[in-house]
Amino acid sequence: MRIDVVSLFPDFMRQCAAVGVVGRAQQRELLQVETWNPRDYATDRHRSVDSSSYGGGPGMVMMIEPLRTTLAAMRAAAAEPVHLVYLSPQGTRLTQGRVEALARLPRIALLCGRYEGVDERLLAHEVDEELSIGDYVLSGGELAAAVVIDAVGRLQDGALNDAQSAEQDSFSDGLLDCPHYAKPVHDALGSVPEVLLSGDHAAIARWRLKQSLGRTWLRRPDLLSQRGLDAPSRALLDEFRREHAS
Numbered sequence: 264m265r266i267d268v269v270s271l272f273p274d275f276m277r278q279c280a281a282v283g284v285v286g287r288a289q290q291r292e293l294l295q296v297e298t299w300n301p302r303d304y305a306t307d308r309h310r311s312v313d314s315s316s317y318g319g320g321p322g323m324v325m326m327i328e329p330l331r332t333t334l335a336a337m338r339a340a341a342a343e344p345v346h347l348v349y350l351s352p353q354g355t356r357l358t359q360g361r362v363e364a365l366a367r368l369p370r371i372a373l374l375c376g377r378y379e380g381v382d383e384r385l386l387a388h389e390v391d392e393e394l395s396i397g398d399y400v401l402s403g404g405e406l407a408a409a410v411v412i413d414a415v416g417r418l419q420d421g422a423l424n425d426a427q428s429a430e431q432d433s434f435s436d437g438l439l440d441c442p443h444y445a446k447p448v449h450d451a452l453g454s455v456p457e458v459l460l461s462g463d464h465a466a467i468a469r470w471r472l473k474q475s476l477g478r479t480w481l482r483r484p485d486l487l488s489q490r491g492l493d494a495p496s497r498a499l500l501d502e503f504r505r506e507h508a509s
C-alpha cells in the first residue's frame with residue numbers, strides 16, 4: 264500500500280513512519296509513505312502557502328493554489344486514482360472499522376491542514392473524505408495523519424508477526440482488550456491470575472474473553488451495545504457481572 268502525505272512538515276511525517284512496526288513494514292516494502300510539501304509548489308517570491316481569512320478573524324488560511332499544484336503533482340505520479348483524506352476536527356470519527364477499510368485500498372493520500380485550516384473551495388473540489396481522530400483540536404493535521412498511517416500500516420499483511428496479530432484479533436472484534444501479564448509471577452504489586460499459568464488453553468481463552476467482555480461492559484458500554492453479544496458471550500458476561508457485584 265502507498266500513502267502520500269501532503270504536509271508543511273515532511274521530515275516530521277517521514278520520522279513518524281520510519282519507526283517500529285510501520286518502519287519495518289516500509290523496509291519490507293509492504294507500505295510506502297511519500298511526502299509532498301506545498302511550500303515546494305508555492306510560486307510567489309515569499310513561497311506563501313497561507314493568506315489572511317476573508318471576513319476577518321484571527322489566523323491564516325491555507326491557500327488554494329499551492330495545494331492544487333501539489334495535489335496535481337501527486338496525482339500525476341500515481342497510476343491509479345488517489346483517495347484523498349483530509350484530517351480535521353470537522354471530520355467523521357475514525358474507527359477501527361474505517362481503518363480496516365482504508366488498509367485494503369491500494370493507495371490513499373492524507374492532507375494535513377495548518378493555521379486555521381484549508382480554503383473550503385479546495386476541500387470541496389479535491390477531498391474524498393474528511394476524518395477526525397477525536398473531539399479535540401491540534402495545531403496541525405500531521406499527528407492525526409500519523410495515527411492513520413500507524414493504524415493502517417500495521418494492518419498490512421506481514422507487518423505484524425504472529426504473536427502481535429493475535430493481539431489485534433482480540434480488539435478487532437469490537438471489544439476492549441483483556442489484561443496482560445509478564446514475569447515475575449509474584450511481585451509486590453500482586454500475582455498473575457492462576458488460569459494463565461495452567462497451560463489449559465481453552466480455559467485461558469475463556470478467561471480472556473470474559474475479561475474483555477467485562478472490561479467493555481464497565482468502561483465502554485457503548486461499544487457493547489453497538490456490537491451485540493451471542494448467547495455464550497452473554498452468559499460469560501453475566502458470570503463476570505455476578506463476580507463483579509459480589
Ligand SMILES: CN(C)c1ccccc1CNc1ccc(C(N)=O)cn1
Nearest residue numbers: 350351352376380395396401403404
Ligand atoms: C488547526 N486546526 C484546528 C485545523 C483546522 C481544520 C483542519 C485541520 C486542522 C489541523 N488540526 C487538527 C486536525 C485534525 C484534528 C482531529 N481531531 O482529527 C484536530 N486538529
